[in-house]
Structure formats: structure tokens, C-alpha cells
Amino acid sequence: MGSLNFLDRNITDLIETRCIDARRDVSRRLQTHSSLIQRLSLEKELEGHLGCVNALAWNSKGSLLISGSDDTRINVWSYGGGKLLHSVETGHTANIFCTKFVPETSDELVVSGAGDSEVRLFHLSRLSGRSEEHAPSAVFHCHTKRVKKLAVEVGNPNVVWSASEDGTLRQHDFREGASCPHAGSSNQECRNVLLDLRSGAKKSLADSPRQCLALKSCDISTAQPHQLLIGGSDAFGRLYDRRMLPSLTSSQKRMRPPPCVNYFCPMHLSDQGRSSLHLTHVTFSPNGEEVLLSYSGEHVYLMDVNAGDGTSMRYRSGDIPKQMNASPIANQVERSPSPPQISRNGVPQNTNISSRLRRCYELVQAAKKSLEGSNYLYGIEACNEVLDGRGPDIGPALKHECLCTRASLFLKRKWKNDAHMAIRDCNKALSIDPSSFRANFCMSEALLQLGKLKEALDYAMAAQNLAPSNSEASDRVKSIKEQLTQAEAEKINNAGTPKSDMRPGRVRSLSDIFDRSDVNSDASQDGPRSEREDSDFEEEMELDFETSISGDEERDIESGILRGCLNLRFHRRSDSAKDKDKSSTNGSCGLPSPSQSESAYQPEAMIDMKQRYVGHCNVGTDIKQANFLGQRGEYVASGSDDGRWFIWEKRTGRLIKMLAGDEAVVNCVQCHPFDCTIATSGIDSTIKIWTPCAQVPSVVAGGTAGPETADVSSVMEINQQKLCQNRETFLPFELLERRMHDFAEGTLYPFECAQS
Numbered sequence: 001m002g003s004l005n006f007l008d009r010n011i012t013d014l015i016e017t018r019c020i021d022a023r024r025d026v027s028r029r030l031q032t033h034s035s036l037i038q039r040l041s042l043e044k045e046l047e048g049h050l051g052c053v054n055a056l057a058w059n060s061k062g063s064l065l066i067s068g069s070d071d072t073r074i075n076v077w078s079y080g081g082g083k084l085l086h087s088v089e090t091g092h093t094a095n096i097f098c099t100k101f102v103p104e105t106s107d108e109l110v111v112s113g114a115g116d117s118e119v120r121l122f123h124l125s126r127l128s129g130r131s132e133e134h135a136p137s138a139v140f141h142c143h144t145k146r147v148k149k150l151a152v153e154v155g156n157p158n159v160v161w162s163a164s165e166d167g168t169l170r171q172h173d174f175r176e177g178a179s180c181p182h183a184g185s186s187n188q189e190c191r192n193v194l195l196d197l198r199s200g201a202k203k204s205l206a207d208s209p210r211q212c213l214a215l216k217s218c219d220i221s222t223a224q225p226h227q228l229l230i231g232g233s234d235a236f237g238r239l240y241d242r243r244m245l246p247s248l249t250s251s252q253k254r255m256r257p258p259p260c261v262n263y264f265c266p267m268h269l270s271d272q273g274r275s276s277l278h279l280t281h282v283t284f285s286p287n288g289e290e291v292l293l294s295y296s297g298e299h300v301y302l303m304d305v306n307a308g309d310g311t312s313m314r315y316r317s318g319d320i321p322k323q324m325n326a327s328p329i330a331n332q333v334e335r336s337p338s339p340p341q342i343s344r345n346g347v348p349q350n351t352n353i354s355s356r357l358r359r360c361y362e363l364v365q366a367a368k369k370s371l372e373g374s375n376y377l378y379g380i381e382a383c384n385e386v387l388d389g390r391g392p393d394i395g396p397a398l399k400h401e402c403l404c405t406r407a408s409l410f411l412k413r414k415w416k417n418d419a420h421m422a423i424r425d426c427n428k429a430l431s432i433d434p435s436s437f438r439a440n441f442c443m444s445e446a447l448l449q450l451g452k453l454k455e456a457l458d459y460a461m462a463a464q465n466l467a468p469s470n471s472e473a474s475d476r477v478k479s480i481k482e483q484l485t486q487a488e489a490e491k492i493n494n495a496g497t498p499k500s501d502m503r504p505g506r507v508r509s510l511s512d513i514f515d516r517s518d519v520n521s522d523a524s525q526d527g528p529r530s531e532r533e534d535s536d537f538e539e540e541m542e543l544d545f546e547t548s549i550s551g552d553e554e555r556d557i558e559s560g561i562l563r564g565c566l567n568l569r570f571h572r573r574s575d576s577a578k579d580k581d582k583s584s585t586n587g588s589c590g591l592p593s594p595s596q597s598e599s600a601y602q603p604e605a606m607i608d609m610k611q612r613y614v615g616h617c618n619v620g621t622d623i624k625q626a627n628f629l630g631q632r633g634e635y636v637a638s639g640s641d642d643g644r645w646f647i648w649e650k651r652t653g654r655l656i657k658m659l660a661g662d663e664a665v666v667n668c669v670q671c672h673p674f675d676c677t678i679a680t681s682g683i684d685s686t687i688k689i690w691t692p693c694a695q696v697p698s699v700v701a702g703g704t705a706g707p708e709t710a711d712v713s714s715v716m717e718i719n720q721q722k723l724c725q726n727r728e729t730f731l732p733f734e735l736l737e738r739r740m741h742d743f744a745e746g747t748l749y750p751f752e753c754a755q756s
Helices: 009-017 026-031 355-370 376-388 397-414 416-430 437-449 453-466 469-495 510-515 575-590 594-600 714-723 734-739 741-744
Strands: 041-047 052-057 064-069 073-078 084-089 097-100 109-114 120-121 129-133 138-140 147-152 159-164 168-173 191-196 215-220 228-233 237-241 262-263 280-286 289-295 302-305 541-546 555-556 561-563 564-573 611-613 626-629 635-640 644-649 655-660 666-671 680-682 685-690
Touching: 052 666, 052 680, 052 685, 064 097, 073 097, 073 109, 109 147, 109 159, 120 159, 138 168, 159 215, 159 228, 159 416, 168 215, 228 280, 237 289, 280 626, 289 626, 302 635, 355 376, 355 397, 376 397, 376 714, 397 416, 397 437, 416 437, 416 594, 437 453, 437 469, 626 666, 635 666, 635 680, 644 666, 655 714
Parallel strands: 052 097, 084 129, 097 147, 147 215, 215 280
Antiparallel strands: 041 685, 052 064, 064 073, 073 084, 097 109, 109 120, 120 138, 147 159, 159 168, 168 191, 215 228, 228 237, 237 262, 280 289, 289 302, 302 611, 541 564, 555 561, 626 635, 635 644, 644 655, 666 680, 680 685
8 A cells, every 4th residue: 555656745845835825724734734644643541531431522722622431420631731630420320422512611611411311511610629529510311312422513602412312302501491390390391302303214215204213423513503414323314404493392292304404325325224224423524515424334424515406416216226227328239439548558658748647547557457466455545546636637538447447446355335336436437438348347247246137137248249259248148147047946936935933022042143143244235135134123123131140149359250140032023012103103293104104205315425434343332433634624534343543535535544542442533623633532441642743654553552563454354344244243242241240230331332
């Protein structure tokens, strides 16, 4: 990776340009300059928590850092020396998942949200000591499930918004009261529900929303504070305009989901129908024009906020099949005029060509050479630089060549959803040259990897018609026809076979669940979906928790580990129970039945991805962040389940830096408002502070354990394999074992830092 001649900048050039092109935003441009990002290294660790650190946030001036932890404490640190200024015993009875400074309060007001469903407000100036149990200034306990994210508005010291897994986003106005109404009062129900999405989730783009959307993340745009971004337990990010939302309501009745300004979802994820696919973090870019979506079991995606109608970024459900169906032009034998060909060695002989454009040609040639080896990441990033980088506009010939090369690399690498990325590139290449043999042939391979045999055959036959003498195309057509014949025969043979002996109410052991990991996993993510993914088994599972733990259980005194018995039983709910729940739910909220609503439902338009960031793993925890770095947001960073955190160039998706930041998992990544300083946290009880203090630039950097020596490609490859595993099989047993002693004390909260 390091040998590629990318168009990186250096800080000397930027300083020299100030003499000619003096701009006011020079500090913003310097904050996360690539030469500084590549020198990031661990400067110090902040010690003061006793559990996982689940939340980090800087104040507006960048002088203070606040953190929230499983130890139910809020800590406030000074930026300059890393000194612990306040340690607030919040009184929460479960893990703290989010905490913020309230704007325009001289950093005296801080707010927290936790797994006990409460939102608490504290005055730091009223604390008498550094570590003090302090009565909150306000307590809001109107949520019924865990509070996963808080949002504040720049310039507004009176209101905080909280997103909860109960499906509601609530608006807490400190001017209206310091707590919820007391039980038994005449006005017991809080009227602070801004968004009621308890009937807002859906499995796919074409489905009507009717399930509860458990909110995982929310954000308010700093550039346009009326814009509100929501992410939850389905695949779709939602953008709302607060000025267009109805008045605040109570939660006594479920309301219809209000209309969105925009929906966000990569096209290839919008129709998968997987109930396990959901968002763990959403955020606006600093200028408010882009959003980041981080998915559990998936990658991080970048989208435009204002993608207009008619653009390639906006799509509807009917556009999805068009991506995979051969156009009539592709099936014609006659060839249409091709784009101009480049020279034999890939570099044009025109001496007037710019050095930057010549470098683009060289990058394409380097990518083509990587097809012959195994370092496909090397070639893909070279193509990304040509197609998405800051280089000059390239002509149709080079663009076509680059698109086909990148598609071939995707198909060889076979990481999660690489086949879908190859289909995108093939479609773009075919728009340049509809009679391109290479684009049609690659498209057939991509569809074959996705298990779409009929569509793959169409493109294979088109490639064969374009090059009748090509043996590869002929063999491909013959192979697909044989597979179709075999599939048809198996379909006939299996027509009378019962699907499963799974009966309503049947008890399944934990080993039964794990033994079906090959069925549940996404190992064949780019192939046909399994029966497990097409069912509603996961959503309709109930958990019975049994333990025989008592004071007489054997205990390992030295390790503090309880040697007890833990039994988990999973039940599939009966159809009658499901129907009963649905009827009672619809009756209570006055919503139409699914059969009534589906006939009139019109799927919304979605905004598609414009960049993808790969290499990390987001499976084991449910609070993993992906954030923009710097005031210009030129870089994207995310934590990972392998204890590292990753930085990519936003424009090209190229990995810039990989850093070892935790013994287990990095969840939080927060960039300083003005300096090139980044705070991270995770399963460890410490907070890491990263600054560009390394002597030389590098792609990898170590943490407290010393220099990082792992190969970048192999680390990313391992993470891709983990993405295709179930969370149950992925979470290390040690994480469960280290918390077993909490059972005896009755203090085990929902599995800390993890999905539940």
C-alpha cells in the first residue's frame, strides 16, 4: 500500500501556497492534514473509570472532555494536562451510554443517558469535591427502554433530545420542569415525544413500516439545526425537519411515523430483509451536507444530504432490479462505437498530457498488475484514487478501463458486498461502452457470486455474442446453463419435502442456536439468502433466563470468577401469540392492520451511498461510532471489534491509518474541535489521547503494548471474516466470563457495550 504513488499532500506545500492563495480557513486545512494524520500516535491514557467507557464528547471550546462509563460515573477531564476535574456519581443504575455538555452554559451543565432508561442533568459548579455523589438537577424517566444517544443544539442551553430503544425520541426542556410527573399525579404522562417510531421500522424498502424502530443513534446538524438524523434497528437512516414535525405528544398512543425529508440506505442493503441489519451510529458532516451511517455486521457508508430527484444517488424500489437486468443493447451482436483506446502500455504518448494525468494512467496499470497477484486492496485503492481522488478529469477510455479493473479486483477479493460494488462499476462501464466485453463478462461473474443465475446467463451470453471466439465466455455460458438445470431438478425433488420440524413453542438449547451458525451467518452474504434470513425467527424469539447461582456456589477467590450454572432457553413464539400481539397493538394505537396499510403504501425514495469504508469490524458491540475528523471533515474514523481504530480518506475511501487502541474493542472516536487530537475509548477502562507525535509517518501505529506490527491487508481480511459471523459466535467467551461474578451480586446489567 505504501508504495503506491498517491496524490498525497505535504504540509510544506500548504504553507508555501499561503503566500499566493491566502485563505481564512488555513487552520481548518491544517487541523487534519494528511501529513499529521499519518503521524498520529498514542500520547497518553486517562485513568479514572472502573468499567467500559461508552461515551466521549468535547466541549465547544475544546478545553474539556467528558466521558461516561459502565461504572455509572461521569468524568470531566482537562484537555491540556489530562487532569480529572470532576467524577460525578450519577445515581444511574445501569451503564451510561451517552453524555454531553449542554451548550451556552459555560460548561456547567452536563447530561447523561443510561441503560436504566433515565436522562439526568447535573450542575458541575455545585459539586463540592472531585469525586462526589451528587443529586441531579433534573431526572427524566419517561423512556421505557435504554437511552442510547443524546443530542444538543448549538446555541440552545435549554433543550436536550434523547433517543431510546423504546422507539421514541423525546425533547426535554429544562424550563418546563426538572423531572417527570410523579406517579399518581393527574398529568402522569410526559408530553415530550418529538418522534414516535414505535411503528416505524421495516425490513426492506418495499415493506410498509409497522414494527418498533429501536433508536440507536441521533444527531442534530450544526450547520442547519432544524435537521435531525435518526438511526435505529433497521437499515434506513432518516432525516427529519424539526420545523415540520407535529406537536409534542405523550406515549399513551402509538402514532403514525411522520414523513421524512430523506431516507438513506445503500441500494444493495435496502431489500435484504434481514432483521439483524441495523445502524449503530449516524452523524452529520461538519458542513451538514453529508451523513455517515455505520452498520452492525456491515461497513460505514457516506451519503449526500441533498441528492436531488433524477440523480443517480436517489432510487426507488423499482430501480433495484434494473441494476442486475441485462439491457437490450447488451444482448445485441452488433458492437456500438467503443471509447478511444489508450496506448499499449497504458500510458498515452501525448507529450502535452499533464504529469497528474500521467500518474493516473500509471495507477491504473499498477491496479491491473495487482490482478495477477493477491494484493487486491493495493489495486482497488489505486482505482479509487483515479476515480474519486483530486486528480484531473479523466477521459471515457481511462474511466472505462479503471471501472472494469476495479470490478475485476472486487470479484477476486470477495469481501462482504464486493460483488455489489462490482455491479455498480460494471453498470457505469456499460454506460460508457454498452458493447464492452469486459464489463458484460464481469457483470456475469458478479451476478453468479450473488446466486442470480438467470441474470448472470444473460450477461454471459451478451459477452459471448461480443466475442464468439473467447473460450472463457463460452465456458461461462455452458457452466451457468448446467447450474440452472441442476437447480431446477433440485427444486422439483424438494417440492414435497417438509421445510423444517421447527414447531411453535419448541425449546431450543443454546447449542442448537450455535450449531446453526452456518445457516445464520452471512458467510455467503454475496450469495442467496438463507431460509433463516428470510424468516422472522430472530424477531420472534423470547429469552428465558435461568441461573442456579447462590451464595453456596463455588467461587475462584483469586480471579473472582463465579463457577456457576447459566442456562439460556430460546422459544419460538406461536403464530397465535404473534397474531394476538399484532391485534392488540393495532387496537391500542388505532393503526390499520398490515393487510389494509400495505395495499395503499408507496415506498419512499432513498438516497444511495457515494462512498464505502471497509477494513474494520462492527459486530460485537451496539454503540460503535463512525465520525468525521476535523472541521472540514476530510477524513472518516471508526472503532473496530479487533481493538483497533481506522482512518480513511473521505473522498476516496483509502485507508490512511490503522491504530491499536484497546485490548478488546474500540467503540468511541471523537476528534478535538480545533486541534489534531483524537480521543478513543472502548472495553478498556481508560481513554486514549492520540496526537501527531510520531517521528515518521506510517499507516499503522501501536498503543500501550508497543508498535503495531500486523500487516494491514491481513488485519482487514480477518475483520471481513468476522463480519460474516454471528454476534453469538463472535463475542469472546472471556468477555462473558469476566462479568460472571456480577450475577451473584445481582448487578449484571444488559451486556455492557454489546447488543441486546
